[in-house]
Amino acid sequence: MDWLQIILLSLVQGLTEFLPISSSAHLILVPVFTDWPDQGLAFDVALHLGSLAAVVLYFRQELVAMLGSWCRSVSGRGTDADARLAWWVILATIPVGVAGLALKDPIESVMRSPLVLAGGLIVFGLVLGIADWRHRGSRDEYRMSWRDALWIGMAQALALIPGTSRSGITMTAALMLGLTREAAARFSFLLSIPVIVLAGGLEALDLVEKPLAVAWGDLAAGTLLAGISAYLCIHFFLAFIRRIGMQPFVIYRLMLGVALIWLFG
Template sequence: MDWLQILVLSLIQGFTEFLPVSSSAHLILVPVFSDWPDQGLAFDVALHVGSLVAVVLYFREELVRMTASWCTSLAGRGTDDDARLAWWVILATIPVGIAGLLVKDMLETHARSPQLLAFGLIVFGIVLGIVDWRCRGRRSEYQMNWKDALWIGLAQALALFPGTSRSGITMTMALLLGLNREASARFSFLLSIPVIVLAGGLEAVDLVRSGIDVDWFSLLLGALLSAISAYLCIHYFLAFIKRIGMQPFVIYRVLLGIALLWLFA
């Protein structure tokens, strides 16, 4: 891999992993505009590691509190807001874990279909736009209950459909349930941690089994660039949606979906 391919793929992964715009749709466009070879499984794992590092670093204080309170609740010494939030993240992860195992083979075969990606981008983008326009929730992520977490988790399982966007669909459901924009995004980002661990873990297992040689410099550089771009994305996205909302991303999704249909018609 040359440095330009590493840079482009890392930035795409870092920025689109947490924006409600579908990273898979962007990655499928890369070979359309370049003659680069496939980056390989090892590089995909490195990019996921970078995104994971970014979200853990950004929410490090919350994660420390949540972990400590969750352990306290396991010991039977009471449950506070941080412990409940930790339990809601765990509960919301279960549906996508089960769904991923059930449809893994189908996803590997059909998930990169440009037509399906375009359909997911447009339809779920419009749904996000309608919900963001009509729902003006006031609740924070700490005011959620187990039913909220379960509904958001079920919505997250829909992200297995190409073009949906994991962050987009979870924010949509959170807004629909009455969370405010910032809380919806923050809970979606927290939910990304176990999802990235599970997805990256499966890729890492496949990588070990394959026994292929890896270019460690490319992997480290890709992980670093992915981490930096993902961290910046989280920081500025939270400030952006609080003031402006989701509509710019809705417009972008629809236009990208139309572009995919035009390119692959």
């Protein structure tokens, strides 16, 4: 891989993983508009590792509190807000885990066309826009119920459709359930941790079964660049939506979707 390919793919992964604009759509489109060879499974795993490191580092204090409280709740020493949030993250991950294992092959083989991406970008972009426009939420992620977590988890399973955006659909569901924009984003980011672990783990298993020569320098650069860009994305996104909301991302999704229909329709 040349450096331009490494930098572009790393930035695309780091910036779009947490924005409600579909990272899968952008990563699928890169080879459509370039003549670059496939970056390979090992590089995909490295990019996921960078994104995972970024979100864990950013929410390190919350994660430490959640883990400690969750362990205490498992041992029967009471359940507090941090423990409940940890349980809700686990509960909301189950639907996408089950759906991902059941639908992995058809999704990868049938639903990765530019027109499917365009449909996902437009339809779920409009839903996000409506949820944000009607937003009246006042709850934070610590005041969620198990039903809220389950509904958000079921919505997250729709992110298996390319173009939907995992972060976009989970934020949409959270907004509809009455969470604030910042709470919706924070819960979505916390949900990304087990999802990235599961996705990266499946890719790592495939990599072990099909061992290939590894360019360790490329992997290290991709991990570092994806991690830095993802960390900055999380930080500035949370500040951005507090003042402006989701509408700029909705407009971007609609424009990209229409462009794809025009180019490939």
